[in-house]
Amino acid sequence: MTTAAKISVTLLDDDDFPTSFQVLSKSFGHDAPLIDIYFPNHDTPSGQARGSARLAAWKQGSEDSTFLKAVLKSGQDGQERIIGLAVWTYMKEPPPADIEKVENVEEVWPDVDDREYMARLWRDYVVPRTKSIEDSAGKGIFVLELLAIHPEYQRLGAGAALVKWGTKAADDKGVKAVVEGTPVARRLYEQCGLVAEIEEMRFDVGEKFVGRRKPNLIFLSREPKS
Template sequence: MADPTGKVRVALLSDSDIPASFSVLSKSFGHDAPLIDNYFPNHDTPAGQAQGSARLAAWKHASPASTFLKAVTTQAGDQEQEQEHVIGIAVWTHMKEAPPAELAQTENVTEVWPDEADRKFMMRLWREYVKPRTKAIEESGGKGVYVLELLAVHPGYQRLGAGTALVQWGTKAADEKGVKAVVEGTPVARRLYEQCGLRTEIEEMQFEVGEEFAGRRKPKLLFMTRQPRA
């Protein structure tokens, strides 16, 4: 990793940034996040990264309510020229309608998860995953909520403020819209979210996936929210 020479900056993610951003996502989570491992199969392989990048691009094009962001910094490159480098990614969505409980309504499940057991497991995870945000949307009085659907920062660029900048971009937008900000966060990211004003509503989200999947790793996630501020 080269030493960064400038401050972290948040900008809109372009289509050309997606492969680099997906690589950041993969490196950020490694294999420590069961939801990411299941939602983006083989994300650390060339085939998995190609598929994951294509799915991110499709999501970006199909969801006008979502804002795809990148965190960038500059670093010294060849011949001492400064080069901009993507070190983080976030997706914020103003969600006014509950997400589909059935993953097949938003994904080509047979293509992404060709193994039947993997597919069934991911579909059951998804049904449980969307329950807290669905409840928050239903309780919003039609305003909806601002959901941090994805946040990742390259492990080689931690503690530069990229995560904070990406989260605060969304909480500011939520304040401007007068809606609650929500996130299904990992315990590792809890402190970051708390520093950005989010508070835990559900200490550990429940994932009831059936006895047949009792031996599989299930996500460990908190559901956190932040009321809009004037």
């Protein structure tokens, strides 16, 4: 049996969130500015507790989002380890441009400047997926909203398995699959059939935040296959 064959993709259980959020934090480290600002202090115990709670609330509050885990089964002791996390959302309506409509902003970002910066990023972040939804003639799109693989278990096939789950779901509905991906993950997405629509997403944060790190994201999409 190959290593890839030992990896399975299943639905994430509610009690998986603490472990899954740790995977998310380790996966991105501090190399992804959007993750750093969206999940404040995600590498600390308190930040991970808050992040886990937000993911759990998201799962409970969205019927259109599917939370997945990639599990690696050890051949020696038969133990299963969560090594990856993905969230796919079927969107038929454009997401709100105002982050206050989707997050408790004062609680998540008590610092006023952090709150304003996140709001500005979010406003630009949702533009490409909004256009894809508007261009879908009412069919909607499948959005890969989150993908994280534990750094010690990358290149084993978990990322591809999580991505392909969503592209198959998109094919089944006859809709486009999209993702706002990092350059590091671009090769994986392209191997799964997604192609770049926007080579570098635009984030206009204004002079006030010129010194802050901005996300470096590519908008990729995949047309459905019959």
